[in-house]
Structure formats: structure tokens, C-alpha cells
Amino acid sequence: MKLGVFTVLFSQKPFEEMLDYVKASGVEAIELGTGGYPGNAHCNPAELLEDEAKRKAFKKAVEDRGLMISALSCHGNPLHPDKKIAKDYHDTFVQTVKLAELLEVPVVITFSGTPGDHEGAKHPNWPVAPWPNDYREVLEWQWKEKVIPYWKEAGKLAEEHHVKVALEMHGGFSVHTPATLLRLREAVGEVIGANFDPSHMWWQGxxxxxxxxxxxxxxAIHHFHAKDTVIDQEQVNMYGLLDMQSYDRMQTRAWQFRTVGFGHDLKEWADMFSALRLTGYDYVISIEHEDALLSIEEGFQKAVNNLKQVLPRESLSEMWWL
Structure with missing residues (x-):
């Protein structure tokens, strides 16, 4: 496995300065935002698709430093009931898929999206209870009319461009659990997999x-984000795991994101990497730092240092003791 970082963390740094910084920190791979929620500070797909010389120079800057691009990320909501919003996210996804093929990047990361609850809705609706029956009916309408049809077409596009789609299982979106990821994968095909982020598993229980x-x-794991979560049981008792308080309400939130090792000990992370290896994942572990208690640099460096202790780096050899 290789150690990587989601570079939106360093959007304030110029591209090549960012590359030098993460390389010096011991990272081997970068994940680049191409628009949507992450923005495109380091990788503007419209510009790179238009200009072959610029695209070659871009790729050379990465490779000359001994780095690789693990994924292009355009997290957004292409199923948004506001057609203009949905189109913007969809167009960014299409551009990202096309750019990934040209840059020989095998994975595009995004969210599944969340539709409204009927044709003509203005806002997304994320049902989280099976009763009253309205919620279950909304959920089934969303999947039948919006989620599966959209991703069947988007999945075909990705396959045509030799790219896998890694959906981040995130609360607020139609795909947020292993069950919902596998439901979509069954309907669409193996082009769909997970960008597995354990932080979103922990807070869902x-x-x-x-x-x-x-x-x-x-x-069904196409990519992996390394981010931790801490659960405050006292506040869970008050607000529940579906806590709707803003992330800046840190003293009262039921849970919050932490850097690797600050929510769960390294034994749990080691167990996770062992499970990944047992099931055949041998790709990038990409640090995503959203810890409000640590600065950008300190949170990133602590994640690097902690992951280096437990991340298997070498290829497996035969069992020498047998």
C-alpha cells in the first residue's frame, strides 16, 4: 500500500510548492480535487482538457517528484433536484472522468448524490426512518427514478473512459452504508465501488x-480515505448520532472528526489495514484531515507519522516458515 494525501488540505499553496511539501513529508501519492465541494485549486479539468501541453507539464511535475495521482475527486450532488445545481456537478464529473483517462488515473471519487422527494422538489431529501410509510415510499421512488438511472448512465461513461467510480459513503447521501453501496453496485456494475472513509462508518455506528x-x-473498495472520528457518548445521549449541530459547536457535538489516531488507537487502524490486505486491496491510503483541534500542518504530520507505524508497505512474499 502507498501513503497519500487529499491535497485540498493545501489549496492555499501553489501546485508545485504543494508537491514539494507533501513529498518531503513522506507521501507517495496525491488525490486532487477537480471541482464540486473540494474545489479545483490544483487541478482545473476544463483547462487541462483543452491544453495538451499544459496537461503534459502537469503530469510531469507529479512524476518528476516520484509521486503518483491516486484519484481525481469531484464530490458533489449530481442528483440535486435543482436542475442547474445538478448539471454543474454532473458536468464536473464528466470532465473529471475524461481528464482521469488522459492522465492515466484509474479512480474518480464523488458522492452518490441525493434527490428530492418528488418531481419538482427544490431541496434534497435524505430519508432515515422506515415509518411513517411516507419515508420508505420516498426512498424507493428516489432509487427507482433517480439514483439507479443516473448511475447506470454515469457508470457507462466511466467504463468507456477506463475509470472506476469510488463513491464516498457519507451521511446525507443516498449511498452512505455498505448495504446502499452494494445495492447500487448490483444495479450498475463493478465500475461502482467505495471510497472507504472509516470516519463516516464510526459515527453511523x-x-x-x-x-x-x-x-x-x-x-468493492476502489479507494481509501484515512480520517478518524471521536464519539462523545455524553453528547450522543443528548443529540444522538444524527446530530445536526454545526461542526463548530465542538463542546456539545455528539461526534467530530479527528486526525488518524486521535479518535481510535493505532491497533484499530492496523486491524483495518490487515482486513484491506486480506480482501485484496493494495492501493493508496489517502489522508483527509478535517480535525478542528489541530492545525493543517500538525494534523497532517501527525497522521503521516501515525500511519507510517501501521501501514503495510512491502509486497507480500511466500510464507517462509511453511
Whole structure:
């Protein structure tokens, strides 16, 4: 496995300065934002698709430093009921897929999106209860009329351009659990997989090692984010795991994101990487730092240092003791 970083963390740095910084920190791979929620500070697909010389120079800058691009990320909501919003996210996804093929990047990361609850809705609707029956009916309408049809077409596009789609299982979106990821994968095909982020498993009450095994057995993990979560049980008792307080309400939130090792010990991370290896994942572990208690540099460096202790780096050899 290789250690990587989602470079939106360093959007304030110029592209080549960012490359030098992460390389010096011991990172081997970069994940680049191409628009949507992450922005495109380091990788503007419209510009790079238009200009072959600029695209070659871009790729050379990465490769000359001994780095690789693990994924292009355009997290957004292409199923948004506002057609203009949905089109903007969709267009960014299409551009990202086309650019990924030209840059020989095998994975594009995004969210599944969340539709409204009927034709003509103005806002997304994320049902989280099976009763009253209205919620279940909304959920089934969303999947039948919006989620599956959209991703069947988007999946075909990705396959045509030799790219896998890694959907981040994130609360607020139609695909947010192993079950919903596998439901979509069954309908669309193996082009769909997970960008597995354990931080979103922990706050939903899902044990990440078990989730890795569930998805790994299906070959359904296309990429991995390294981000931690801490649960404050006292506040869970007040607000529940579906806590709607802003992330800046840190003293009262039921859970919040932490850098690697600050929510769960390194044994849990080691178990996760062992489960990944057991199920055949041998790609990039990409640091995503959203820890409000640590600065950008300190949170990133602590994640690097902690991951280096438990991340398997060498290829497996035969069992010499047998």
C-alpha cells in the first residue's frame, strides 16, 4: 500500500510548492480535487482538457517528484433536484472522468448524490426512518427514478473512459452504508465501488473492520480515505448520532472528526489495514484531515507519522516458515 494525501488540505499553496511539501513529508501519492465541494485549486479539468501541453507539464511535475495521482475527486450532488445545481456537478464529473483517462488515473471519487422527494422538489431529501410509510415510499421512488438511472448512465461513461467510480459513503447521501453501496453496485456494475472513509462508518455506528470485510469480499473498495472520528457518548445521549449541530459547536457535538489516531488507537487502524490486505486491496491510503483541534500542518504530520507505524508497505512474499 502507498501513503497519500487529499491535497485540498493545501489549496492555499501553489501546485508545485504543494508537491514539494507533501513529498518531503513522506507521501507517495496525491488525490486532487477537480471541482464540486473540494474545489479545483490544483487541478482545473476544463483547462487541462483543452491544453495538451499544459496537461503534459502537469503530469510531469507529479512524476518528476516520484509521486503518483491516486484519484481525481469531484464530490458533489449530481442528483440535486435543482436542475442547474445538478448539471454543474454532473458536468464536473464528466470532465473529471475524461481528464482521469488522459492522465492515466484509474479512480474518480464523488458522492452518490441525493434527490428530492418528488418531481419538482427544490431541496434534497435524505430519508432515515422506515415509518411513517411516507419515508420508505420516498426512498424507493428516489432509487427507482433517480439514483439507479443516473448511475447506470454515469457508470457507462466511466467504463468507456477506463475509470472506476469510488463513491464516498457519507451521511446525507443516498449511498452512505455498505448495504446502499452494494445495492447500487448490483444495479450498475463493478465500475461502482467505495471510497472507504472509516470516519463516516464510526459515527453511523458501523464497525470499519467489519465493513472493510463486507465490501472487500466483493472487490468493492476502489479507494481509501484515512480520517478518524471521536464519539462523545455524553453528547450522543443528548443529540444522538444524527446530530445536526454545526461542526463548530465542538463542546456539545455528539461526534467530530479527528486526525488518524486521535479518535481510535493505532491497533484499530492496523486491524483495518490487515482486513484491506486480506480482501485484496493494495492501493493508496489517502489522508483527509478535517480535525478542528489541530492545525493543517500538525494534523497532517501527525497522521503521516501515525500511519507510517501501521501501514503495510512491502509486497507480500511466500510464507517462509511453511
Amino acid at each position: 458501523i464497525e470499519p473492520v467489519a465493513a472493510v470485510k463486507i465490501l472487500g469480499r466483493e472487490g
